[in-house]
Amino acid sequence: MEKRPHTPYVPASSNMAELTVKAVLLGVVMAAVLGAANAYLGMKAGLTVAATFPAAVVAMAALRGLKGTILEENIARTTASVGEALVAGAIFTLPAFVIAGAWENLHYLESTAIMTIGGVLGVLFVIVLRRTLVVDADLPFPESVAAAEIVKAGQGGQTGASLVFGAMGFAGLWELFKNQYGVYLVQESAHKFVNLGSSAITFFTDRAKETTLKYSGGLFLETPAASPALMGVGFIVGTRVSAVLFAGAVLGWLLLVPLAMFLNPALPALLAEGQDSVDLAMAVWSKQIRPLAVGTMIVAAFYTLYNLRGPLVDGIRNALKDIGAAKGGDGETDRTEIDLNFKKVFLAIGLMAIPVFFLYRYFSESTGGALLLTVVMIILGFLFAAVAGYLVGLIGSSNNPISGLTLSALLISAVLMVMIGVTGIDGVAAVLGVAGIVCCAAGIAGDMMQDLKVGHILGGTQWKMEIGEIIGVVVAASVLAFPLAALDRVYHIGSTELPAPQAGLMALMAQGIVGGQMAWPLVIVGMFFALGLILIKSPSPMLIAVGMYLPFESTAAIFVGGVIRWIFDVRAKRQRLSEEQRVAAENSGILLSSGLIAGQALMAVIIAFFVLGSEQSEWLKGLRASLANAVSPHFLWSLLVYPILIYLLAWLPFKRLARQ
DSSP, X not given: OOOOOOOOSSOTTOOOOOSOHHHHHHHHHHHHHHHHHHHHHHHHHSOOOOSHHHHHHHHHHHHHHTTOOHHHHHHHHHHHHHHHHHHHHHHTTHHHHHHTTSOSSOOHHHHHHHHHHHHHHHHHHHHHHHIIIIIISOOOOHHHHHHXXXXXXXXXXXXXXXXXXXXXXXXXXXXXXXXXXSOOOBOOOOEEEEEEEEEEEEEESXXXXXXXXXXXXEEEEEOOOOOHHHHHHHHHHOHHHHHHHHHHHHHIIIIXXXXXXXXXXXXXXXXXXXXXXXXXXXXXIIIIIXXXXXXXXXXXXXXXXXXXXXXXHHHHHHHHHHHHHOOTTTTOOOGGGOOSOHHHHHHHHHHHHHHHHHHHHHHHOOHHHHHHHHHHHHHHHHHHHHHHHHHHHHHOGGGOOHHHHHHHHHHXXXXXXXXXXXXXXXXXXXXXXXXXXXXXXXXXXXXXXXXHHHHHHHTOOHHHHHHHHHHHHHHHHHHHHHHHHHHHHHHOBTXXXXXXXXXXXXXXXXXXXXXXXXXXXXXXHHHHHHHHHHHTTOSOHHHHHHHHHSOHHHHHHHHHHHXXXXXXXXXHHHTTOOHHHHHHHHHHHHHHHHHHHHHHHHHHHHXXXXXXXXXXXXXXHHHHHHHHHHOOOBXXXXXXXXXXXXXXXXXXXXXXXXXX
């Protein structure tokens, strides 16, 4: 069947304003803001959400007052979404330097270099792949189509800006009142250790002897975090995904933690000595259950890649085919199909290898190791960028498994470093450097492929969008290290506030293979646990492992968001909406959720900078002390968030639909 010719929303013959200063400036500002928000969200929840939707809405609202065109809105949205994609690659890897002990805190220059090099390479790789995946391949690009429809609807006046900004205001105010460094009126969650009593258990010391000991046990119970951002994540990812994630929390916190505590013969004595049972439960989760979850994530990551072996092979095949057939935009007359010149793109990729080499030389202190890692990174970076772009075309960037791709690059690099004798903390840093650049490249590649598809639908000029992406990467990379460092200094990477699960996985693998430090018994048990989940065809062992790794309150909050999404779906079904009406209501819910995420996360970042500023200012220090003494936090206030969010996400979209 012959493919029908594509007709863009804005005709190719149009000479509409597009790559303008106001569009790019708005885009880079949004890239920094949305990137900072996703940095907090990703390290707290282990998930990021696509910034394309809120970026599109904000771009439409901002440029409408400046008489901007739809193509300027497209450039602003394209440039803005870079921040989320770049920070997704960063938070999966850069915190690993801290967790692994290679850095005491996040380093600005090294972090910026990794994000800049990885992001620019991701853009360059995608330029080569753009025609094959966006134009020639028959891929659905679900999020691209949805974003394009939002932009088209916005041309009729329905931008949805009031939903995004209203939700941002509520969530930001809520974070101010629940953050321990803010006004701190709302206690986010409550917990309690329930003692289930003692029991005598007989075990055998050898074939002839048996011993009976008295064991004690209990359950660590905690309420969901009163977090609009996490509940917004649950609404966006849906009931099924949030339920699977919560299943991991149930397995980890309500099965494995009590079991580990019960089987600890020293527990009765510790409790008798006055040891806090909640602290003991947290220690068991941190030191025993988390390594087990990492083992589960390792197998789950490769199982995910195995399930995607068809698209992976196709993506690599298309990438190699495009290298052989690369001809760039030479001779093209249709502005919507002109890319940056391929010859210059390949030259730029070669030039980017130079700073890559010096960066790896700095990390590894080995010239041979740096040269080998540079070659490995360029090859894997291109192949994984192709894979990321292909997967975004299938399932959207919010579901892009770049952490699994990054883990593959890390393992290959780690084995090579051990083979050539580059071990210890230098080898760990070098391997994490490879993972960081590959992850940023894959994240940008997937996001950019999604953006270029939106531009293809709307009638954007491809080379102008590619320039906007490069500008966005360079600016965002130079800025995003600051909020990352601020979040680390105030909330501390690896803590329950910022657990950074993917970075913990990368750190443990690098330490285990290159540094020779790993809790192998627990990791191996986790691997077999993943195997069991695979054998029973459990949905997404990776999500279950992440649920085990995250604090219970965070995962439970995401599940509450999933339950609200279920209420939304039930109401939509009962009202017998048309497909167009259902999509409109769903888009309203997604925009509200995006606003909740951005508002709370941005306020957390602002408060982090406020805390750091107070260390240098006596006036700010006094203000912090006054706020801390003014009120006393209480858990009951947190209960207000549930009816408010149910109304916002499960009722307001339908009321808005009825008014249209």
